[in-house]
Amino acid sequence: GQQVMQIPQYQHVQEGEDFTTYCNSSTTLSNIQWYKQRPGGHPVFLIQLVKSGEVKKQKRLTFQFGEAKKNSSLHITATQTTDVGTYFCAGGATSGTYKYIFGTGTRLKVLA
Amino acid sequence: ETGVTQTPRHLVMGMTNKKSLKCEQHLGHNAMYWYKQSAKKPLELMFVYSLEERVENNSVPSRFSPECPNSSHLFLHLHTLQPEDSALYLCASSQGQGSDEQYFGPGTRLTVT
Numbered sequence: 268g269q270q271v272m273q274i275p276q277y278q279h280v281q282e283g284e285d286f287t288t289y290c291n292s293s294t295t296l297s298n299i300q301w302y303k304q305r306p307g308g309h310p311v312f313l314i315q316l317v318k319s320g321e322v323k324k325q326k327r328l329t330f331q332f333g334e335a336k337k338n339s340s341l342h343i344t345a346t347q348t349t350d351v352g353t354y355f356c357a358g359g360a361t362s363g364t365y366k367y368i369f370g371t372g373t374r375l376k377v378l379a
Numbered sequence: 380e381t382g383v384t385q386t387p388r389h390l391v392m393g394m395t396n397k398k399s400l401k402c403e404q405h406l407g408h409n410a411m412y413w414y415k416q417s418a419k420k421p422l423e424l425m426f427v428y429s430l431e432e433r434v435e436n437n438s439v440p441s442r443f444s445p446e447c448p449n450s451s452h453l454f455l456h457l458h459t460l461q462p463e464d465s466a467l468y469l470c471a472s473s474q475g476q477g478s479d480e481q482y483f484g485p486g487t488r489l490t491v492t
Contacts, residue, residue, distance in 0.1 A: 298478055309469060310422070312480040355422065363478055365410060366435050369422040
């Protein structure tokens with residue numbers, strides 16, 4: 268079945284350093300979503316990417332969808348302590364699907 | 380955020396008990412979801428309802444029984460659970476069609492003893 272792998276599992280960075288998490292699907296995706304879950308909290312939607320090669324930015328966050336629509340990345344520039352949490356990607360296999368396969372997540376710690 | 384609420388927030392139950400988890404969304408969405416989040420495992424989709432009709436059932440054991448009486452409410456009925464069912468159970472809702480962003484509730488932390 269479809270699998271979505273995320274690396275790294277954990278990342279500790281010094282405040283001000285950059286951070287990147289990578290998401291890889293075993294199958295071609297229709298779209299990909301990214302969520303953030305703060306410690307003790309619930310996942311919160313960040314963004315959705317649909318087009319091959321798409322790049323979207325939200326302030327210090329840059330999201331990319333690979334040309335083959337099988338991988339994606341989230342890059343944070345100049346991390347802040349508020350960026351702490353676990354970042355999940357979620358892949359949708361088909362357009363209009365309700366069924367998203369979540370990645371294992373990358374837990375980010377930012378050291379002040 | 381009060382768009383999606385879940386009760387109870389914490390639940391401890393024995394393996395022979397019967398309990399129910401409740402989810403309510405105040406966003407006017409038409410689709411609702413149950414997910415299971417265990418430590419060191421990805422979020423697992425359990426069930427999806429769209430307009431009160433079940434559209435996804437992800438091979439979930441029959442000891443978990445969902446109910447969606449209307450588009451605002453979703454229940455998960457639990458009976459004869461196993462200790463490995465201990466996890467955070469998250470409810471989510473989305474606008475109506477697939478490929479929409481999902482809004483998650485705070486979750487119910489379930490411990491089966």
